[in-house]
Amino acid sequence: MKNQKTSDVVNTFLKIVQIDSPTGFEQGMSKEVKNYLDKIGLKTKIDKNGNVIAFLEGNKKLEPYMLNAHLDTVEPGRGIKPKIINGWIKSSGKTILGADNKTAVAAILETIRKIVSEKSDLQKRHPLEIVFTTSEESGNYGAAKLDYSKIKSKLGYSFDVSSVNLGDIMVSAPFYNRIDIEIIGKSGHAKDPEKAVNVLPIFAKVITKLKIGRISKYTLSNIGIVKIGEAVNSIPGNAIVVGEVRSTVEKELNVVTNEIVKKFKQEVTKSKAKVTVKITRENGGYKFEKDDEFVIKTVKVVESFGLKPKLIDSFGCADANIFAEHGIKMLSVADGSQSAHTFDERIKVSDLERLSSLIYELVNN
């Protein structure tokens, strides 16, 4: 589908949403994006995980910025047929649209094209490190495997916030711990309870003592998986419990994680069972203060488009969390897309165009 009346960024978007790229199958997108950047004269590399990395020089006295979007989509994301209806770009209704995150991919590509073709003032522009990642939707593996020795930026922008207004700014994302607990008792036949160590009452006692859900303004916890028991006539001798804690305050993350573990250990030691615990720090988090210079500058630029950006605290995890773990603080600016991961996913033509102008201003200020 190509419409001569549509702008360059919209044409790019319509083209790339038709390149299938569910997580793990991003090769076509990696190539397309590399070709685009190569053609406009950037040195571009695809790493062994399919991430596309390019550099654009700017004023060396200005701080380099990373610009990031992810190349993968969720399913059903194959054979996407975009259409424009009343100023909105939508899918056929049988697939997602892929606006998450191809709105940002198209807008970044258009920004770079514009900068290069206009020969915009190098002195005004921040040096740019452009990183398109794979596998964001499933484990952030592209970002996790990036070679950070090659990245200089300590600040950056991603555009991976859906279902809020264009230009709203995500200023925090949580640190995240996964907790794997196993209570090891002894199973036995229901007719011989004395020979067994039943883990069910132990688990039941712990769970009544745990605070789960919202712990504070900054911290959430959840027990998401519990597996106990094998058969109706068998006394459960083993419990698998998997939970998580997410917090925008690292100290609180650790306090709440330790509290959960402590409750399990306390209860198990009163019994004949044993317990094993594994805590996995899945990703780092970050929090920008309202008076942070980078936030103030970003708000100003967004406001210059007549928008009133809201500052959003998020409890979701994305590539930005992985970057945070490597010392790069990202502001994620909402791309204007709505209803990500659904058949109703959509983006306004005018918002897509405004997003690319917005990115242009963010990197030239």
Ligand SMILES: [Zn+2]
């Ligand atoms: Zn996304």
